[in-house]
Amino acid sequence: MSYTIKDVAKKANVSVATVSRILNNLPGYSEKTKEKVLQVIAEMGYQPNAIARGLINKKTKTLGVLLPAVSDTFASVVLSGIEDMAHELDYSVMVCNTDKDGKRTMKYLQALREKQVDGIVFVSEFFKEEYYNAIIAMDLPVVLVSTKSQYDVPFIKVDDKKAVFDGVTYLLERGHRSIGMIAGTKGDPIATLPRIEGYKKALQDNGISVDKRKIAFGDFGFESGITAAKELLDHNEGLTAIFCSSDEMAAGALSYLYRISIRVPDQISIIGYDNTKVAEMAIPPLTTVGQPLYEMGKNAVKMLLDRETEESQSVFMPHHIVERETVKVIEKEEAE
Amino acid sequence: MSYTIKDVAKKANVSVATVSRILNNLPGYSEKTKEKVLQVIAEMGYQPNAIARGLINKKTKTLGVLLPAVSDTFASVVLSGIEDMAHELDYSVMVCNTDKDGKRTMKYLQALREKQVDGIVFVSEFFKEEYYNAIIAMDLPVVLVSTKSQYDVPFIKVDDKKAVFDGVTYLLERGHRSIGMIAGTKGDPIATLPRIEGYKKALQDNGISVDKRKIAFGDFGFESGITAAKELLDHNEGLTAIFCSSDEMAAGALSYLYRISIRVPDQISIIGYDNTKVAEMAIPPLTTVGQPLYEMGKNAVKMLLDRETEESQSVFMPHHIVERETVKVIEKEEAE
DNA sequence: ATGAAAGCGCTAACAC
DNA sequence: GTGTTAGCGCTTTCAT
Numbered sequence: 029m030s031y032t033i034k035d036v037a038k039k040a041n042v043s044v045a046t047v048s049r050i051l052n053n054l055p056g057y058s059e060k061t062k063e064k065v066l067q068v069i070a071e072m073g074y075q076p077n078a079i080a081r082g083l084i085n086k087k088t089k090t091l092g093v094l095l096p097a098v099s100d101t102f103a104s105v106v107l108s109g110i111e112d113m114a115h116e117l118d119y120s121v122m123v124c125n126t127d128k129d130g131k132r133t134m135k136y137l138q139a140l141r142e143k144q145v146d147g148i149v150f151v152s153e154f155f156k157e158e159y160y161n162a163i164i165a166m167d168l169p170v171v172l173v174s175t176k177s178q179y180d181v182p183f184i185k186v187d188d189k190k191a192v193f194d195g196v197t198y199l200l201e202r203g204h205r206s207i208g209m210i211a212g213t214k215g216d217p218i219a220t221l222p223r224i225e226g227y228k229k230a231l232q233d234n235g236i237s238v239d240k241r242k243i244a245f246g247d248f249g250f251e252s253g254i255t256a257a258k259e260l261l262d263h264n265e266g267l268t269a270i271f272c273s274s275d276e277m278a279a280g281a282l283s284y285l286y287r288i289s290i291r292v293p294d295q296i297s298i299i300g301y302d303n304t305k306v307a308e309m310a311i312p313p314l315t316t317v318g319q320p321l322y323e324m325g326k327n328a329v330k331m332l333l334d335r336e337t338e339e340s341q342s343v344f345m346p347h348h349i350v351e352r353e354t355v356k357v358i359e360k361e362e363a364e
Numbered sequence: 365m366s367y368t369i370k371d372v373a374k375k376a377n378v379s380v381a382t383v384s385r386i387l388n389n390l391p392g393y394s395e396k397t398k399e400k401v402l403q404v405i406a407e408m409g410y411q412p413n414a415i416a417r418g419l420i421n422k423k424t425k426t427l428g429v430l431l432p433a434v435s436d437t438f439a440s441v442v443l444s445g446i447e448d449m450a451h452e453l454d455y456s457v458m459v460c461n462t463d464k465d466g467k468r469t470m471k472y473l474q475a476l477r478e479k480q481v482d483g484i485v486f487v488s489e490f491f492k493e494e495y496y497n498a499i500i501a502m503d504l505p506v507v508l509v510s511t512k513s514q515y516d517v518p519f520i521k522v523d524d525k526k527a528v529f530d531g532v533t534y535l536l537e538r539g540h541r542s543i544g545m546i547a548g549t550k551g552d553p554i555a556t557l558p559r560i561e562g563y564k565k566a567l568q569d570n571g572i573s574v575d576k577r578k579i580a581f582g583d584f585g586f587e588s589g590i591t592a593a594k595e596l597l598d599h600n601e602g603l604t605a606i607f608c609s610s611d612e613m614a615a616g617a618l619s620y621l622y623r624i625s626i627r628v629p630d631q632i633s634i635i636g637y638d639n640t641k642v643a644e645m646a647i648p649p650l651t652t653v654g655q656p657l658y659e660m661g662k663n664a665v666k667m668l669l670d671r672e673t674e675e676s677q678s679v680f681m682p683h684h685i686v687e688r689e690t691v692k693v694i695e696k697e698e699a700e
Numbered sequence: 701a702t703g704a705a706a707g708c709g710c711t712a713a714c715a716c
Numbered sequence: 717g718t719g720t721t722a723g724c725g726c727t728t729t730c731a732t
Contacts, residue, residue, distance in 0.1 A: 030503070032725055043703045048727055057701060073501055078478040079424065080725035082415045083708045090458070090479070097444070101641075104440045108433070111461045115468065120458045120475055122426070125447045132451065139456055142414040143426070165409055167366070250645050279645045286647045305437075309586050309615045311622045311647045368709055379719045384711060392717060416709035419724045 031074045040068040051076060082144060090120040091329060092140035094133060095151035097125060101276065101304040102248075102321065106151050106173055109325020117333060119146070126153055133159060141166045147332040149173060154218060155181065169335040173328045174319075175218050182335070182342045184328050186319045188219065191347040192226030195299055195317040196271050198349055200234050203358030204269040204297060207231070207242065210256040210281060212273045214245040223273055223301075242267070246277045253280020261288075268358060269297040275307040278314055282354070286311075293356035303350050313352035320345050367410045376404040387412060418480060426456040427665060428476035430469060431487035433461060437612065437640040438584075438657065442487050442509055445661020453669060455482070462489055469495060477502045483668040485509060490554060491517065505671040509664045510655070511554050518671070518678045520664050522655045524555065527683040528562030531635050531653040532607055534685055536570050539694030540605040540633060543567070543578070546592040546617060548609045550581040559609055559637075578603070582613045589616020597624075604694060605633040611643040614650055618690070622647075629692035639686050649688035656681050 033051075037044040042061055049056045050065050057065075068074075082088040093110055095103045107123065114121045122145060124136035130153055137159065140148060147169040150159070155177035163170050163181075172183035199207050209227045212220040228238045244259045246252030253276060260270060261284075272278035278300030285292055292298055292312060300307050303318030324345055331343075369387075373380040378397055385392045386401050393401075404410075418424045429446055431439045443459065450457045458481060460472035466489055473495065476484060483505040486495070491513035499506050499517075508519035535543055545563045548556040564574050580595045582588030589612060596606060597620075608614035614636030621628055628634055628648060636643050639654030660681055667679075 033727095034725075044726080045703060045705095045728080046701085049702090052727080054728095055701095061701080075474065075478050077419075077480060077725050079415055079418045079480050080708090081727075083413075083419055083710090083725080084727050086708080088415065088479075100440075101437070104436075107459075108461060111459060112463075115460070115472075118475075120460075120479060122456045123443075123447060123459050124451070124456075125444060127448075136451075138411065139454075142411050143424075143456060144413060144415050250641070276645070283645065283647055283649075305586070306642070306645060309612070309619065309642060309645075311619055313619070369711095370709075380710080381712080381720080382718060385718090388711080390712095394717060397717080413709050416724090417711075419709080419726090420711050422724080 030077075031072045033074075033076070036065065036068055036072060036074050039072065040065045086144070087146055088144045089118060090122060090143070090145050091332065092122045092124060092136070092143075092145040092148045093151065094124045094126050094136060094148065094153065096130075096153050097127060100249075101306055102274070102302055103151060105304060105321040106325040106328075109322040109327075110149060110329055111325075112322075113326040113329040117329065119329070119333075130154070130156070134162065137162045137166075141168070147171075147329075147335070149328045149332060150175070154216070155179070169332050171328050171332045171335070173324055174321075176342070182331060184324055184331065184343050184345060186347045187344045189222040189226040189229070191301070191317050191319070192223040192271065192273075193230045194226075194347070194349060195301070196227050196230035197233075199269045199271065199297065199299060199355065200230060200236075202297075202355060205236060206264070206266050206268050208260040208264060208267045208270040209243045210253060210260065210270060210272040210277050211243055211245050213247050219248075219273070220245070227271060239264075246273070246280075248274040248277060250276045250280045250283075253277030254284045255280075257281035257284040261290075267296060269299070269355070272298065272300050275300040275302045275304050275310075275314060275316055278316065278354075279306050279310050282310055282314070293354050297355040299355055307350070307352070310352075310354070312354055315352045315355045316350050318348050318350045320347075366413075367408045369410075369412070372401065372404055372408060372410050375408065376401045422480070424480045424482055425454060426458060426479070426481050427668065428458045428460060428472070428479075428481040428484045429487060430460045430462050430472055430484065430489065432466075432489050433463060436585075437642055438610070438638055439487060441640060441657040442661040442664075445658040445663075446485060446665055447661075448658075449662040449665040453665065455665070455669075466490070466492070470498065473498045473502075477504070483507075483665075483671070485664045485668055486511070490552070491515070505668055507664050507668045507671070509660050510657075512678070518667060520660055520667060520679050520681060522683045523680045524558040525562040525565070527637070527653050527655070528559040528607065528609075529566045530562075530683070530685065531637070532563050532566035533569075535605045535607065535633065535635060535691065536566060536572075538633075538691060539696070541572060542600070542602050542604050544596040544600060544603050544606040545579045546589060546596065546606060546608040546613050547579055547581050549583050555584075555609070556581070563607060575600075582609070582616075584610040584613060586612045586616045586619075589613030590620045591616075593617035593620040597626075603632060605635070605691070608634065608636050611636040611638045611640045611646075611650060611652055614652065614690075615642050615646055618646055618650070629690050633691040635691055643686070643688070646688075646690070648690055651688045651691045652686050654684050654686045656683075 176183040244256035300316035307314040512519040580592035636652035643650040
């Protein structure tokens with residue numbers, strides 16, 4: 029057993045109230061008693077019990093974060109930003125791996141509530157009505173990262189449509205006319221539909237008609253990138269570039285292309301999405317539409333904690349194209 | 365404000381004790397009252413306050429995990445195993461990103477203690493005396509993952525020397541004689557020295573003399589793999605294979621080799637370590653010495669929780685070589 | 701400047 | 717089978 033505030037009080041010949049005041053920097057004691065108490069505390073190695081404290085304050089200084097697969101590159105960078113900012117502000121973070129299917133989410137939500145976390149950040153997963161209701165019932169601040177919802181919940185994300193539009197336009201500007209797309213999960217209203225719109229708009233703005241066969245769907249993972257790339261190449265001729273909705277899928281495409289001996293970017297250009305570590309490590313290094321994942325994590329906790337006072341608004345974070353080596357410029361003659 | 369057990373008791377016309385009994389599945393009430401109480405609980409949407417509960421039990425059902433860089437592939441897989449097993453056993457996990465330098469570690473340790481976690485899993489970082497003392501003082505169970513210490517703290521890891529020995533032997537068996545090594549951080553007693561020993565032993569057992577110039581050091585990261593590979597190639601001629609002490613460094617080596625147009629595995633074979641996702645995604649897919657990272661995470665929490673009762677022992681987890689496409693067999697004639 | 705005491709939401713004796 | 721009550725370790729009035 030560790031020492032309690034009582035032990036400290038006794039040993040320092042003061043009341044627990046005084047010790048508490050000193051611990052919390054409240055006024056109401058002489059410099060002398062403060063010194064004495066601090067010394068006793070040091071001697072005993074006393075540490076306050078945050079649980080007891082939390083019972084009174086109704087504040088636990090801990091945040092819950094729900095995300096699919098901590099082990100995926102995308103989520104882990106966001107988590108890292110969350111973690112850093114949280115600890116900077118003296119909060120701890122409880123991670124809940126919702127494991128893609130979202131089955132565990134309700135259970136986690138309940139655990140977080142019972143453990144009285146001060147707020148929740150919800151990453152990337154689709155925000156179901158069920159979750160919304162549960163969180164409203166708990167009366168807890170939430171912020172969504174890289175996802176949004178029909179409900180009035182603040183989010184922080186990139187403008188996907190615009191980001192893809194820019195990525196595809198980048199390809200267009202470099203002379204590409206026959207551009208395929210490896211999109212995310214079919215029907216996903218957050219990370220797939222708006223991106224396809226961005227893709228279409230870029231094409232249309234350049235007078236290029238959209239061809240359904242040039243769009244393949246994956247699940248954002250590596251393997252699905254391989255499959256989708258194969259599908260695209262099997263169903264199209266003369267593709268000069270592929271826009272991929274995640275770096276991992278782009279890596280899958282790269283891998284498939286390598287296997288069938290199609291050189292990147294000489295024969296086909298590839299552009300990814302996210303700018304995670306996999307883009308840096310790819311061979312060749314992957315040109316990609318970068319999201320400020322780490323900053324999004326950081327901002328999420330800032331927003332969350334602000335929200336405890338003033339109402340804060342959703343924010344769109346800037347994206348930017350990170351040029352590496354997977355996009356080739358097609359010369360005019362060549363393009364004709 | 366949410367409801368408390370008192371509210372439930374009042375509304376159900378019973379005492380708080382009865383409600384508590386029902387909540388905790390203790391004996392002492394009729395089926396009828398149980399039903400009634402449960403119904404009231406459902407109606408009110410009451411959820412017990414784990415903080416209050418923790419104050420009494422001295423159990424918070426939460427674990428702390430300290431690891432360097434949650435965003436690195438290695439740690440995040442371990443974390444994912446920890447997370448899964450913890451939630452399976454109804455524990456929550458607080459992540460603390462020690463951020464490589466270990467500067468924040470003491471601060472985290474203190475926060476975890478104040479928040480009364482039931483145990484700590486310490487991943488991969490070097491376990492300093494300071495940490496040991498702090499943890500002893502907190503009287504908390506700890507388990508080390510992928511690291512160990514001179515103190516009597518249970519760990520769970522792979523036998524590094526043996527693993528590297530096997531990896532290098534694998535190369536030897538395939539005809540390689542001139543094998544370089546990209547080791548980890550110079551002087552690291554956990555993840556570098558034993559691995560170098562394994563490398564040397566494999567060579568010596570095959571009558572090959574060890575050449576210092578064939579060993580370069582990195583920091584387990586991608587960039588350092590590039591640098592180290594360059595160093596190795598600049599200082600050695602006729603190298604036919606490189607053993608890398610992490611998949612990321614292997615990816616770096618692959619990247620460098622690609623840049624200078626040396627074909628893998630035709631001209632040089634590469635073997636990695638860890639078997640993380642980067643090995644799968646590498647081009648070509650990376651042959652590597654795999655560690656059961658996810659299982660190590662899972663077992664760590666099992667051990668940790670067992671330790672609350674019986675003393676549990678350290679364990680070495682099995683490693684195994686994952687054959688992919690970066691190692692070439694050198695024909696006898698060629699080798700002469 | 702300092703202390704006594706109430707009470708946060710719960711569990712666990714102990715009584716009936 | 718059920719209720720009363722004393723804490724768990726702390727903060728916070730309210731006295732003094």
